[in-house]
Amino acid sequence: MSVSAAGFDRRHPFYAEFSEPAMNELIEKLKTRRSAPPATLSGPAPTAQEIETLLTIAARTPDHGKLAPWRFIVFEGDARERAGAIIADVYAQANPGAGAERKAAEQTRLSLAPLVIAVVSRAAPHPKIPEWEQVLSAGAVCMNLVVATNALGFAAAWLTEWYSYNQEVLARLGVGAEEKIAGFVHIGRNDSRREDRVRPALADIVTRF
């Protein structure tokens, strides 16, 4: 029988290179996936080849009109601390009374995880493609990146936090005034099982027409 117990039609060429146990494992992983807070993400970071794989998959995201209305900024190694210094500097300027501990925490914003990939939305008015759909595509890129990260055996957290909305931080990170952060996806290793959070009951959110 070509349709597996897990429901995959194994005649489809897409599945040819995946063994059924591997597919089941991936489905199980996605059914139980949890975000991992950056402080719980450890190294070693994904290799250059793995990062290439993650970016390639993330860039293969549905995108009406082939506009690629998004781009990536990779923070790895020292770049994470340099970015953290910008965030801490802007924070300290805006909060002169802040304690040293808080400033130190801001400094670590992008260096707790071994790798952070920012997804930058470039959505803009277009004669044919609604801006809303371009924004949706950037969100889908973030999720595609999270899924690929998990499929590769790493864990991830899709975060924004205050600095995603601060124009000075963004300018100093190289994000244009017309661009927006869709997410900073923090990536690393975390094999521990996190307790689940409440999920919406399908009965509350699904109707059949």
Ligand SMILES: Cc1cc2nc3c(=O)[nH]c(=O)nc-3n(C[C@H](O)[C@H](O)[C@H](O)COP(=O)(O)O)c2cc1C
């Ligand atoms: C666009 C977006 C931005 C988010 N930003 C934050 C954030 O800044 N801080 C945070 O704690 N969670 C943030 N989250 C939520 C986490 O990504 C995650 O969904 C949440 O911790 C629940 O974990 P789960 O993925 O295991 O369900 C954001 C989610 C989205 C979609």
